[in-house]
Amino acid sequence: MHYQPKSDLLENRIILVTGASDGIGREAALTYARYGAQVILLGRNPHTLQQTELAINQLQKKPASTLLLDFAHATPESCQQLAQQLAQQVPRLDGVLHNAGILGEIVPLAELEPHIWRQVMQINLDATFYLTQALLPLLLKSDAGSLIFTTSSVGRVGRSGWGAYAVSKFATEGMMQVLADEYKNRHLRVNCINPGGTRTKMRASAFPQEDASLLKTPADLMPLYLYLMGDDSRRKTGISFDAQPGRKPGPASA
Ligand code: NDP
Numbered sequence: 694m695h696y697q698p699k700s701d702l703l704e705n706r707i708i709l710v711t712g713a714s715d716g717i718g719r720e721a722a723l724t725y726a727r728y729g730a731q732v733i734l735l736g737r738n739p740h741t742l743q744q745t746e747l748a749i750n751q752l753q754k755k756p757a758s759t760l761l762l763d764f765a766h767a768t769p770e771s772c773q774q775l776a777q778q779l780a781q782q783v784p785r786l787d788g789v790l791h792n793a794g795i796l797g798e799i800v801p802l803a804e805l806e807p808h809i810w811r812q813v814m815q816i817n818l819d820a821t822f823y824l825t826q827a828l829l830p831l832l833l834k835s836d837a838g839s840l841i842f843t844t845s846s847v848g849r850v851g852r853s854g855w856g857a858y859a860v861s862k863f864a865t866e867g868m869m870q871v872l873a874d875e876y877k878n879r880h881l882r883v884n885c886i887n888p889g890g891t892r893t894k895m896r897a898s899a900f901p902q903e904d905a906s907l908l909k910t911p912a913d914l915m916p917l918y919l920y921l922m923g924d925d926s927r928r929k930t931g932i933s934f935d936a937q938p939g940r941k942p943g944p945a946s947a
Contacts, residue, residue: 696916702923704729712793714741716893720911731755737763764820776827785834788922791842797857810857817861838881842869846942873931882930889937907945
């Protein structure tokens with residue numbers, strides 16, 4: 694995407710990023726901070742989250758803060774508690790990037806262990822829903838809130854072997870569309886981003902034979918992540934965007 698954001702695009706914006714400890718989420722958190730946002734980092738590992746926090750604080754912009762939540766054990770109650778804790782720290786949320794996720798196992802559905810199915814659904818879908826419900830009141834306090842979910846090309850067209858992960862991403866697209874319709878007359882836009890094959894740990898576990906140097910890095914995707922968080926996308930809602938438009942799904946080739 695050819696998008697040149699203003700350097701103060703996210704000044705005075707308060708943005709929460711899930712899965713901010715690594716990969717795309719870490720890069721998005723750093724990028725939002727670089728463009729002026731106060732970023733809340735959410736994840737399950739205090740050590741890796743702290744490293745993202747440190748990297749943001751070294752930018753000498755707005756300091757970041759962290760919130761701990763393991764999506765594998767998240768419940769509606771724990772998400773409500775977390776939102777109450779957050780409401781004591783910030784007056785509102787201007788943006789939420791739902792990015793945390795797991796791959797599960799790449800095997801045919803006939804062979805997928807039910808406990809892996811449940812784990813993927815719990816982390817990619819249920820916890821994301823509980824957290825969204827809990828954070829909506831803070832998002833609705835913004836004059837232009839942006840709620841972003843993370844999808845995948847296998848969440849639009851089913852592909853052999855992608856099992857629970859693909860199904861969880863189809864459901865994520867559905868959740869985005871329902872919410873976008875429900876809030877179309879309010880100050881809240883709801884969209885999805887499909888990163889496309891990107892050089893991260895998750896990608897390496899899905900395609901261990903792939904030459905990772907042929908893949909875009911999380912930093913390459915950031916124009917779209919910025920566009921959807923900033924004011925230039927105010928009128929966009931209910932859309933599933935591609936961070937790498939035109940990229941063919943599947944392994945990278947030279
Ligand atoms: P990574 O595996 O690099 O990062 C995943 C993030 O999710 C990490 O911060 C991880 O935390 C967090 N996470 C995982 N499990 C939990 C949990 N139980 N509780 C809280 N946080 C958790 O993946 P990517 O950066 O590649 O993926 C980010 C998003 O992009 C995902 O939603 C993925 O489905 C999507 N995506 C990625 C593509 C790619 O090619 N990379 C392509 C299409 C979609 P921790 O560090 O503690 O494990």
